[in-house]
Amino acid sequence: DQQVKQNSPSLSVQEGRISILNCDYTNSMFDYFLWYKKYPAEGPTFLISISSIKDKNEDGRFTVFLNKSAKHLSLHIVPSQPGDSAVYFCAAMSGTGANNLFFGTGTRLTVIP
C-alpha cells in the first residue's frame, strides 16, 4: 500500500510562472518530509525538507508547505526555470534513518521556455 502519493504524474509550466507539486500521505506517524529532484540517468538529489512542527519552509525559489490535518504537502517553485525540468519525488519518514524513508511515485515537471 502506497503511503506517500503523488497523484499527478506530470506537470507543464511556462518559464517564469509558479510550479506547484502536490503530495499526500496516509501515515499520521510521519514527522519529517522531503522533496528530491531527479534528472535522467542520475540519482535523486535532496532539494528541501520540512519537519512536522512547521507548516512552511523556504529556500530561495523553493517553498514547501505542510498541512498536517489534511496529510498534504506541496512544493512551490517560483519563478520556474527550464533547468527545473526533472522528476520530483516527495518522501516521508517517521523516526530516523533512510531505512524509514518512503517515497512517492514522482511528478515529472517540464518548464517550457
Next chain:
Amino acid sequence: GAGVSQSPRYKVAKRGQDVALRCDPISGHVSLFWYQQALGQGPEFLTYFQNEAQLDKSGLPSDRFFAERPEGSVSTLKIQRTQQEDSAVYLCASSLASGGIEKLFFGSGTQLSVL
C-alpha cells in the same frame, strides 16, 4: 571518487540467471542503503548497512536477494534466479554516520532488465 558509483549502469539478464550489482559509496561514508525503483514508482527501501554490519534487511523482497558489504566500503547486491518482476532500477545511497537524511547521496543506479 566524488560521488556514489554504481556498476554496471545497465544489466540484461535471462530469467533464472544470477546477477551482482556493485556500489562504491563516497569515501568515508559509514551508512549505505539499497533501494529498488520499479518503472513508474518511487524508490523502495531494500536494506541498510552501517560499516560492514547489515542492520536492516526488512525490505528485501525474497530470499533470492542478498546484500553484503564485507569491508565496510563497497557493497554488492546479489539477486539469484532472477524473475521478470525483479526488473527495476537499483539505487545505492550513502551517508556519513552523523549525516542527517538530507545528506544522503544517491548513485545513478543500475537498470536491471530480466527477459
